[in-house]
Amino acid sequence: MDDAVRRRVYGADHDAPWPRPRRVYRELVGGPLDGLxxxxxxxxxxxRATGAPLRTEIGRYGSGGRAVYGPRPGASHFWDWRGDIP
Structure with a gap:
């Protein structure tokens, strides 16, 4: 798979931002981290059932803010954006 179609991983090292073998991932949908x-x-x-607030500088609250994501009912491999918090 070439780098143009690889999916980037939230919080990954800039030198190796791609998914790694034998790891478990969820796709973030909507909000500032959409597609990661x-x-x-x-x-x-x-x-895994609760979800998580994820730090981001591109959300509503800027630097130090967090975007909240959680599992989609019936499709837990997708985590939907639930809003931003300070």
């Missing part, structure tokens, strides 16, 4: 993948390898079932 989130590595949830090692997360508990409760953490």
């Amino acid at each position: 993948l989130l590595d949830i390898t090692g997360w508990t079932e409760e953490e």
